[in-house]
Amino acid sequence: xxxxxxxxxxxxxxxxxxxxxxxxxxxxxxxxxxxxxxxxxxxxxxxxxxxxxxxxxxxxxxxxxxxxxxxxxxxxxxxxxxxxxxxxxxxxxxxxxxxxxxxxxxxxxxxxxxxxxxxxxxxxxxxxxxxxxxxxxxxxxxxxxxxxxxxxxxxxxxxxxxxxxxxxxxxxxxxxxxxxxxxxxxxxxxxxxxxxxxxxxxxxxxxxxxxxxxxxxxxxxxxxxxxxxxxxxxxxxxxxxxxxxxxxxxxxxxxxxxxxxxxxxxxxxxxxxxxxxxxxxxxxxxxxxxxxxxxxxxxxxxxxxxxxxxxxxxxxxxxxxxxxxxxxxxxxxxxxxxxxxxxxxxxxxxxxxxxxxxxxxxxxxxxxxxxxxxxxxxxxxxxxxxxxxxxxxxxxxxxxxxxxxxxxxxxxxxxxxxxxxxxxxxxxxxxxxxxxxxxxxxxxxxxxxxxxxxxxxxxxxxxxxxxxxxxxxxxxxxxxxxxxxxxxxxxxxxxxxxxxxxxxxxxxxx
Amino acid sequence: xxxxxxxxxxxxxxxxxxxxxxxxxxxxxxxxxxxxxxxxxxxxxxxxxxxxxxxxxxxxxxxxxxxxxxxxxxxxxxxxxxxxxxxxxxxxxxxxxxxxxxxxxxxxxxxxxxxxxxxxxxxxxxxxxxxxxxxxxxxxxxxxxxxxxxxxxxxxxxxxxxxxxxxxxxxxxxxxxxxxxxxxxxxxxxxxxxxxxxxxxxxxxxxxxxxxxxxxxxxxxxxxxxxxxxxxxxxxxxxxxxxxxxxxxxxxxxxxxxxxxxxxxxxxxxxxxxxxxxxxxxxxxxxxxxxxxxxxxxxxxxxxxx
Numbered sequence: 050x051x052x053x054x055x056x057x058x059x060x061x062x063x064x065x066x067x068x069x070x071x072x073x074x075x076x077x078x079x080x081x082x083x084x085x086x087x088x089x090x091x092x093x094x095x096x097x098x099x100x101x102x103x104x105x106x107x108x109x110x111x112x113x114x115x116x117x118x119x120x121x122x123x124x125x126x127x128x129x130x131x132x133x134x135x136x137x138x139x140x141x142x143x144x145x146x147x148x149x150x151x152x153x154x155x156x157x158x159x160x161x162x163x164x165x166x167x168x169x170x171x172x173x174x175x176x177x178x179x180x181x182x183x184x185x186x187x188x189x190x191x192x193x194x195x196x197x198x199x200x201x202x203x204x205x206x207x208x209x210x211x212x213x214x215x216x217x218x219x220x221x222x223x224x225x226x227x228x229x230x231x232x233x234x235x236x237x238x239x240x241x242x243x244x245x246x247x248x249x250x251x252x253x254x255x256x257x258x259x260x261x262x263x264x265x266x267x268x269x270x271x272x273x274x275x276x277x278x279x280x281x282x283x284x285x286x287x288x289x290x291x292x293x294x295x296x297x298x299x300x301x302x303x304x305x306x307x308x309x310x311x312x313x314x315x316x317x318x319x320x321x322x323x324x325x326x327x328x329x330x331x332x333x334x335x336x337x338x339x340x341x342x343x344x345x346x347x348x349x350x351x352x353x354x355x356x357x358x359x360x361x362x363x364x365x366x367x368x369x370x371x372x373x374x375x376x377x378x379x380x381x382x383x384x385x386x387x388x389x390x391x392x393x394x395x396x397x398x399x400x401x402x403x404x405x406x407x408x409x410x411x412x413x414x415x416x417x418x419x420x421x422x423x424x425x426x427x428x429x430x431x432x433x434x435x436x437x438x439x440x441x442x443x444x445x446x447x448x449x450x451x452x453x454x455x456x457x458x459x460x461x462x463x464x465x466x467x468x469x470x471x472x473x474x475x476x477x478x479x480x481x482x483x484x485x486x487x488x489x490x491x492x493x494x495x496x497x498x499x500x501x502x503x504x505x506x507x508x509x510x511x512x513x514x515x516x517x518x519x520x521x522x523x524x525x526x527x528x529x530x531x532x533x534x535x536x537x538x539x540x541x542x543x544x545x546x547x548x549x550x551x552x553x554x555x556x557x558x559x
Numbered sequence: 560x561x562x563x564x565x566x567x568x569x570x571x572x573x574x575x576x577x578x579x580x581x582x583x584x585x586x587x588x589x590x591x592x593x594x595x596x597x598x599x600x601x602x603x604x605x606x607x608x609x610x611x612x613x614x615x616x617x618x619x620x621x622x623x624x625x626x627x628x629x630x631x632x633x634x635x636x637x638x639x640x641x642x643x644x645x646x647x648x649x650x651x652x653x654x655x656x657x658x659x660x661x662x663x664x665x666x667x668x669x670x671x672x673x674x675x676x677x678x679x680x681x682x683x684x685x686x687x688x689x690x691x692x693x694x695x696x697x698x699x700x701x702x703x704x705x706x707x708x709x710x711x712x713x714x715x716x717x718x719x720x721x722x723x724x725x726x727x728x729x730x731x732x733x734x735x736x737x738x739x740x741x742x743x744x745x746x747x748x749x750x751x752x753x754x755x756x757x758x759x760x761x762x763x764x765x766x767x768x769x770x771x772x773x774x775x776x777x778x779x780x781x782x783x784x785x786x787x788x789x790x791x792x793x794x795x796x797x798x799x800x801x802x803x804x805x806x807x808x809x810x811x812x813x814x815x816x817x818x819x820x821x822x823x824x825x826x827x828x829x830x831x832x833x834x835x836x837x838x839x840x841x842x843x844x845x846x847x848x849x850x851x852x853x854x855x856x857x858x859x860x861x862x863x864x865x
Binding site for chain 2: 076207213215218219403404432433434435471472475477478479480481483484485486487488489492493499501519521522523542556557558559
C-alpha cells in the first residue's frame with residue numbers, strides 16, 4: 050500500500066469503530082451487531098480470556114498482540130475509542146497549535162502500569178476501570194455523549210408530537226450521582242486538558258494499555274523511520290506528530306511512543322519519512338531485531354499469564370461486605386465475587402438495559418465493587434425474556450446464557466412482609482406483585498371476603514425484582530428480593546391440571 | 560413576506576382550523592333518536608367465527624362504525640397490550656381484531672386512528688411481540704407510546720370519591736372517539752380484567768390505583784370519560800392471568816361482545832369466564848355510580864352465531 054493511503058485507512062477504520070462502538074450503547078442498534086465492535090478492545094478481551102477461557106477472545110487477543118509486535122501500536126489509533134475521542138478534540142484545536150518533541154515520561158508510565166498490574170493481581174478491577182481506555186470511553190458515552198443525544202431526541206420528539214408525528218420515542222436519561230461522577234470527571238478532565246495541550250500525552254503517560262503496547266512495539270518489525278540522507282530537519286513532521294515522538298533535529302523516531310496515526314507520512318516535502326520493515330539494514334541486525342521482538346512479545350505474554358494465574362489464586366478470597374446485604378448481581382454473573390473481579394464498569398449493559406434496573410453502584414458492593422452496575426429494584430426490574438446484559442458484556446463478567454437458561458437463574462428470593470401489604474392495611478384489593486410475577490412465585494390466595502392477599506413460593510422465584518418494583522406500599526415495600534450471593538437454579542412450577550383448550554358449549558352463558 | 564403578513568396569515572389559518580374543528584365536533588342532532596327508532600340492541604354477542612368476521616357482523620348489527628365515527632374525526636383504539644406475550648398467549652388483545660377495527664374506523668371516515676396502551680412490561684418489546692404494532696401500522700393507524708409521564712396530563716374526575724384527579728394520556732383528551740378493545744382474562748386479585756379494568760392502561764400512576772382502592776379507582780375512572788364503544792375480545796381467554804405463563808391456561812371461547820355499556824359487558828364477560836359477578840367488586844361499584852346496567856335481563860341483547 051502506498052504510504053499516502055495509510056492515513057486514509059487509519060482515519061476510516063478509526064471513525065468506523067468510534068461510531069460503531071457508540072451505536073452499541075443504544076438500544077435501537079441490532080442486538081447481534083452490538084458485540085462485534087467491542088471485540089476489538091484489548092482489556093475486555095484479556096479479562097474474558099483469562100477468567101473464562103473463551104477461545105475467541107484468546108484468538109483475537111493473540112492477533113492484536115501480534116499486530117502490535119509487528120506493526121506497532123495500531124490499536125491506539127485504529128481501534129481505541131478513547132483515542133478517537135482525543136483525535137476529535139485534537140482536530141478541533143489543530144489549526145492553532147503545533148506539536149513538538151518531548152522526552153517520554155517513562156517513570157510515570159511504568160509506575161502506572163505496575164500499579165495497574167498490582168491492582169489486577171489483588172483481585173479487583175476498580176483501578177483498571179478508570180484506566181482501561183474502552184471503559185473510560187464507555188463512561189464518557191454514559192455520562193456525556195448519550196445524555197446529550199437523548200436530550201436532543203426527547204426535545205425533537207416533543208416538538209414532533211405537537212405536529213402529530215410519532216416517529217420518535219422518548220429515551221431514558223441515565224441517572225447521575227455526584228459521588229460516582231467525581232472520579233470520572235477527574236479522568237475525563239485530564240484527558241481533555243492533555244489532548245488539547247499536548248496531543249496524545251494521556252496515551253503516552255497515563256494509559257497502562259498504551260504503555261504495555263509501547264513496550265511490545267519497542268522493536269517492532271514495521272517502523273516509522275527518517276531517511277537521514279534526504280531529511281532536511283525542517284520539522285514539519287514533528288509539528289504534526291500527536292505522539293510527540295519525532296525528533297527532527299536528530300532525525301530519530303521513538304517507535305514505542307508512536308501511536309501509528311501516520312500523520313507524518315504525507316507532510317514530508319522531501320519524502321524522507323517512511324513506514325517500512327526495518328530489514329533493509331544489515332542482515333544480522335535485522336534478525337536480531339526480529340528475535341528480540343518475538344522474544345519480547347513472548348515474555349510479556351508469559352508475564353500476563355503469570356499475573357493472571359496469580360490473580361486466579363488470589364481471587365477466591367471473599368469480598369468483605371459485612372455492613373448490609375448487597376443488592377443482587379445480574380443473572381449470568383454466577384456470584385458476587387466473580388462479578389466484582391471481572392467487571393470494568395464500561396456501562397454497556399446499563400445503556401442496553403430496557404428497564405433501567407442496572408445502575409452504577411456506589412458502596413453497594415463494598416469498596417472493591419465501587420461504580421460497577423448493580424440491580425436497583427427501585428428504578429426497574431429484570432425483564433423475564435431479556436438477555437441484553439448477558440449478550441453484550443465484553444468482559445464476560447455477565448456470562449452469556451440462552452434465554453431458557455437465564456429464566457432459571459435465581460439471583461435472589463422473594464420475601465413478603467404482610468404487615469406492610471396494602472391488602473392487610475387497607476382491606477382493599479391490590480395484587481400488583483402477583484400479576485407482574487413471571488414465574489408464579491407470588492400468587493394470590495383468598496383473604497377476607499372477596500379480597501385476596503399475596504403468598505410466595507421462594508423456590509420458584511428468580512429474583513427479578515418486578516414485585517418489589519411495582520409494590521405500591523408506602524413508605525416501605527411489602528415485598529422485597531433477598532440477594533443470593535451465589536446464584537442458584539429456580540424450580541419450575543408444577544401445573545395442577547391441563548384445562549380443556551377448546552370449549553364447545555352451545556349458545557351463550559347469559 | 561413581512562412580519563405583519565405572516566401574523567395575519569397565521570391567525571387566519573388558526574381561525575379556520577379552530578372553526579372547522581368546532582364544526583366537526585358538533586354532535587348531529589337526532590342521532591340518539593334514530594338509533595332508538597331502529598331498535599339497535601344494547602349489547603351484541605357474536606360466536607363461532609374469526610375475530611375479524613365476528614367484528615364485521617357485530618358492528619353491522621350496531622348500525623356500522625358510522626354510528627360512532629363521523630367524517631374527519633380522530634379515533635383512539637385502546638387494546639390491551641400490557642404483557643410480553645404472542646397472540647396465542649391471550650394476554651393481549653388479538654392483533655387481527657385490532658386491525659379490522661382500525662379498517663372500519665377509516666372506512667367510516669376517521670381522519671386519524673391512534674393505538675396505544677400503557678404497558679406493564681417494556682413497551683417496545685410488548686408492542687412488537689403482541690403483534691399489535693405491526694397489525695395497526697398495516698392498517699395505517701398511528702402507534703403511539705405511553706411509557707413516559709410526559710404523554711400524560713392531569714384531569715379532574717367529576718363525582719369521584721377516591722380517584723379525584725388522574726393523569727390521563729393526552730390522546731384520550733384530544734381524540735373525538737374512544738374505542739376500548741379489552742381482552743377477557745382472569746385476574747389474580749380483581750378476579751377478572753375486561754372492559755372497565757382495561758381503562759387502567761390510559762392512566763399514568765397505576766400505583767395509586769393499587770395503593771388506594773383498586774376496585775373503586777377502576778370503577779370511578781369512566782366518570783371522567785366513557786369509551787364510545789367497547790369491543791370485548793373473548794376469542795381466546797386466559798383462565799390464570801393476567802400475565803400468560805402457560806398456553807395450558809388458554810381456553811378458546813370464540814366469542815366477541817360489543818356495546819357502549821361497560822358494566823353490562825363486564826357482567827356478560829364474567830359469565831363467559833365462569834366467575835361470580837359478586838366476586839368482582841368494581842362491577843358493583845360501577846353500576847352504583849351509574850356507569851351502566853348490571854342486570855342483563857333489562858337489556859336488549861342480540862345473540863349472533865355464525
